[in-house]
Amino acid sequence: MSEESTYTAIAMARSGVPATGEAVDAAAVWAALAEVPDPEIPVVSVVELGMIDDVDVGPDAIHLTLLPTFVGCPALEVIRTSVERRLQDFGRPVDVRFDFRVPWTSDRITPDGRTKLLASGFAPPGPVRADEPLLVQLGTPVPCPNCGSRRTVLENAFGPTQCRAIHHCTACRQPFESFKSI
Amino acid sequence: MNVATLPTVALGELLRSMADDEFVIGFSDSEWTGIAPTLEEDVAMSSLAQDELGHAAALYGLLGDLTGTDPDVLAYDREPEAYRHCRLLDHGRGDWAMTIARRFLYDSADGVRLDALAGGGWAPLADLVGKLIREERYHRMHATVWLDRLARGGDVARSRLIEALTTLAPDAATVFTPLPEALALVDAGVLSVPMEELEQRWRAAIGPTFSTLDLPMPPPARDQARGRLDHGEAFRWLWTEFNTVRRAEPGVTW
Numbered sequence: 430m431s432e433e434s435t436y437t438a439i440a441m442a443r444s445g446v447p448a449t450g451e452a453v454d455a456a457a458v459w460a461a462l463a464e465v466p467d468p469e470i471p472v473v474s475v476v477e478l479g480m481i482d483d484v485d486v487g488p489d490a491i492h493l494t495l496l497p498t499f500v501g502c503p504a505l506e507v508i509r510t511s512v513e514r515r516l517q518d519f520g521r522p523v524d525v526r527f528d529f530r531v532p533w534t535s536d537r538i539t540p541d542g543r544t545k546l547l548a549s550g551f552a553p554p555g556p557v558r559a560d561e562p563l564l565v566q567l568g569t570p571v572p573c574p575n576c577g578s579r580r581t582v583l584e585n586a587f588g589p590t591q592c593r594a595i596h597h598c599t600a601c602r603q604p605f606e607s608f609k610s611i
Numbered sequence: 612m613n614v615a616t617l618p619t620v621a622l623g624e625l626l627r628s629m630a631d632d633e634f635v636i637g638f639s640d641s642e643w644t645g646i647a648p649t650l651e652e653d654v655a656m657s658s659l660a661q662d663e664l665g666h667a668a669a670l671y672g673l674l675g676d677l678t679g680t681d682p683d684v685l686a687y688d689r690e691p692e693a694y695r696h697c698r699l700l701d702h703g704r705g706d707w708a709m710t711i712a713r714r715f716l717y718d719s720a721d722g723v724r725l726d727a728l729a730g731g732g733w734a735p736l737a738d739l740v741g742k743l744i745r746e747e748r749y750h751r752m753h754a755t756v757w758l759d760r761l762a763r764g765g766d767v768a769r770s771r772l773i774e775a776l777t778t779l780a781p782d783a784a785t786v787f788t789p790l791p792e793a794l795a796l797v798d799a800g801v802l803s804v805p806m807e808e809l810e811q812r813w814r815a816a817i818g819p820t821f822s823t824l825d826l827p828m829p830p831p832a833r834d835q836a837r838g839r840l841d842h843g844e845a846f847r848w849l850w851t852e853f854n855t856v857r858r859a860e861p862g863v864t865w
Contacts, residue, residue, distance in 0.1 A: 497742075499662065499665065499746065500662070500665045500666055500669050500739070500742055500743060500746060501661055501662050501663075501664060501665010501666060501668065501669075502665070503661070503665075528738070529738040529739050529741065529742045530734075530738050532738075532741045532742045532745060533742070534745065563748050563749065563751075563752040564752055564755075564756070567752070584651060585651045585654055585655060586655070586749060586752065586753065587651075587654050587655035587657075587658035587659065587749075587753070588654065588658070589654070591658060591661060591662060591665075595651075595654075609749075611745050611746065611748075611749070
């Protein structure tokens, strides 16, 4: 063992992290991923957004399959780096792969994720209704995250990021954003 | 599908045509950033552009995997003549009516094309298409709402829309330009039906909207065999624009 890797092993042993070769618990990886925030809406984690499709702890590496929320999401490389950095304490290479095999949909956002979105002023997405014309779906008022009123109007189906839409509440007269149903 | 039986030439042509379509309309849309008629549309066109350039990047990525080429080289390092986007997207930004007319014609045709690729025999493309369809729903909704608004919006709006549709009419169906060796894609199950049949499906899909709004349906494409060739001055200008950074600093990343 080289001097450098000896020090690494000692540092990991002190921090309670298993060194390379020791078993890594998939549940511990999931718990660590739950601390990786979404770069565009940091109140929710990548786990709460439903972006993690698969965690496979192999003998030599941790393989992750992530589902992009949008095909052209510019935050993907930031997410990759954040995930790699958060998992580096596990002491083995992290292989992050983005995949469309399972299409990400806003229905994958967890109940906890929805609660956090609402608490931070984002209306969570309603269920995706693929059989219904999009205009009908968009015509359904989204409850205001500030006052709870349903007297709201959609101002713009396109917002400051690909996954957000802009609304206005006629009750409390505040603008707000929602996470798109997609 | 077994890679050995994959019709790679035809598949490459398909990916290149789709990627170039999305790339060119994405850059055309981005021309509205900062100058759209309303603030909401400034945001919407910028978001649409971001979606389309993302779609183009993913499609160039698949083409790159297939041919062993860097996707950025595919996107930026070709001469204008080597792009294979359809002529419908070759008219320059134009006014707002032109933009809406082009978006409606393209989005409706692209939707028909994507539906025919969904669940197809080459998983990397079929998987991506499944995701694209979810996003393009929003694009079609946007174009449809605006087409309706301009068609019913009084004399100026309506006459400008009809003028735009008339200008684009001979090129509208070029999205369905037959691709080299395209029947191999149908045989391989990548594409469910030939392009000619897709055009009929598209006409059936947009017919009721054109009829309700009393707008002129596009005729068959002029010189359809060359529908993805012979790009004109408007595209050369756009090409110079989207290549500026790439040519100023070859190999640059950001």
